[in-house]
Amino acid sequence: MLIDGSLGTVRSGADPVESARMVKESQERAAKIAQWTGPARTKDDHRVQLLANVQDANAARIASETQAEGIGLYRTEMSFLSATEEPSVEEQAALYGKVFAAFPESKVVVRTLDAGSDKPIAYANMSEEENPALGVRGLRIARDNEALLTRQLDAIAQAAQGRGDQAPTWVMAPMVSTAREAEWFASLCKERGLTPGAMIEVPAAALMADKIMPHLDFVSIGTNDLTQYTMAADRLSSQLAYLTDPWQPAVLRLIQHTCVVGRDTNTAVGVCGEAAADPLLACVLTGLGVNSLSAASTAVAGVGAQLAEVTLEQCQSAADAALASEGASEARDAVPAVLAV
Numbered sequence: 550m551l552i553d554g555s556l557g558t559v560r561s562g563a564d565p566v567e568s569a570r571m572v573k574e575s576q577e578r579a580a581k582i583a584q585w586t587g588p589a590r591t592k593d594d595h596r597v598q599l600l601a602n603v604q605d606a607n608a609a610r611i612a613s614e615t616q617a618e619g620i621g622l623y624r625t626e627m628s629f630l631s632a633t634e635e636p637s638v639e640e641q642a643a644l645y646g647k648v649f650a651a652f653p654e655s656k657v658v659v660r661t662l663d664a665g666s667d668k669p670i671a672y673a674n675m676s677e678e679e680n681p682a683l684g685v686r687g688l689r690i691a692r693d694n695e696a697l698l699t700r701q702l703d704a705i706a707q708a709a710q711g712r713g714d715q716a717p718t719w720v721m722a723p724m725v726s727t728a729r730e731a732e733w734f735a736s737l738c739k740e741r742g743l744t745p746g747a748m749i750e751v752p753a754a755a756l757m758a759d760k761i762m763p764h765l766d767f768v769s770i771g772t773n774d775l776t777q778y779t780m781a782a783d784r785l786s787s788q789l790a791y792l793t794d795p796w797q798p799a800v801l802r803l804i805q806h807t808c809v810v811g812r813d814t815n816t817a818v819g820v821c822g823e824a825a826a827d828p829l830l831a832c833v834l835t836g837l838g839v840n841s842l843s844a845a846s847t848a849v850a851g852v853g854a855q856l857a858e859v860t861l862e863q864c865q866s867a868a869d870a871a872l873a874s875e876g877a878s879e880a881r882d883a884v885p886a887v888l889a890v
C-alpha cells in the first residue's frame with residue numbers, strides 16, 4: 550500500500566520494486582528538506598522571499614525557528630474568535646507586540662481583522678446573513694464601523710513603534726474589491742505611518758489591479774478565497790474540493806494578471822494562501838512573477854528546498870504549462886516534467 554501524504558493519494562497492490570524506489574526517493578527528499586537553509590533562491594540565484602503564516606505569538610515563535618525570513622501573513626482575527634467584546638487598543642497592542650517580538654529584525658505583514666464567513670467574530674460581525682462568504686466580511690465591516698478599523702491600526706502602529714528599518718511593518722486589508730476601498734484603507738494606514746497593502750482574494754481586485762495598486766505599496770494574493778470566488782465553490786465543502794484547487798488555470802490566470810500589473814506599477818506581489826505551501830505550485834507562482842511566498846511554518850523548508858532545485862526559466866516554463874492546461878489536474882500533471890522533478 551502506497552500512501553502519499555502530500556498528494557493525498559492511496560494506492561493498493563503497488564509493485565514492490567516500484568514501491569521501494571518511491572520510498573527511497575521520498576526519504577532522500579525529506580533529507581534534502583531537513584538540510585535546506587535559506588534565504589530562498591532558485592538554482593540560478595533568483596531570490597524569492599519566503600515567509601511564514603502565523604496567528605499568534607506562539608506560532609510566531611515556532612516560525613522564527615524555521616528558515617522563514619519574516620511573517621507574510623499575521624491573521625489577527627484568530628485571537629478574537631471567542632471574544633465577546635472588542636479588546637482595547639492597549640490590549641491589542643500588547644498582543645501584536647508579542648508577535649512582532651519573534652521577528653525583531655525582519656518584515657512582518659499584519660492583516661487587519663478578517664472577521665466574517667468562516668471566521669465570525671461576535672463584536673464585529675452582523676448576527677445573521679444569508680450568504681456570509683459574500684457578505685459583510687473583512688474590510689467591508691469597517692464601512693459602517695471605521696473606528697473598529699482605526700483602533701486596530703492605532704494598536705498596530707503602537708506595537709510597531711521602535712521597530713527599525715530592518716523590521717518593516719506592513720499592513721494589509723482583507724477582501725478589498727475596489728480601488729476606492731484600497732485608497733481609503735491606504736489613507737488610514739498612512740495617517741499612522743504604516744505601509745499599506747491589500748489582499749488580492751476577490752477576482753474583481755485581480756482584474757482591477759491596475760487601478761488598485763497605485764494606492765498601495767504591496768499586495769498579497771490570498772489563493773484560498775481567490776479560488777473560492779473564482780470557481781464559485783465554497784472552500785469549506787469537501788465535495789467541491791476538485792473546484793477549490795489553486796491549480797485551477799482560471800485562478801492562475803488571475804495571478805498572472807496581478808503579477809504583470811505588479812511589475813508595471815513596481816508593486817510587490819506576494820502569495821499568502823495555501824498555494825504557497827505546495828512546492829511545485831510555488832515554482833509556478835515564482836514563474837508567474839510572484840516576489841514572496843508565505844506559508845505555514847511546516848511548509849517553509851519544503852518550498853525552499855524545491856525552489857533551490859530549479860531555475861527561473863524552468864519556473865516560467867512550468868507557469869506557461871499550467872496556464873495552458875485545461876484544468877487543475879492537467880496543470881498539476883504537466884508541471885513535474887517541465888521542472889524535471
Ligand code: PEP
Binds near residue numbers: 770774775822
Ligand atoms: C486566503 O484567502 O488565501 C488567505 C490567505 O486568507 P484566509 O485563508 O485567512 O481567508
Ligand code: MG
Binds near residue numbers: 723750774
Ligand atoms: Mg482570505
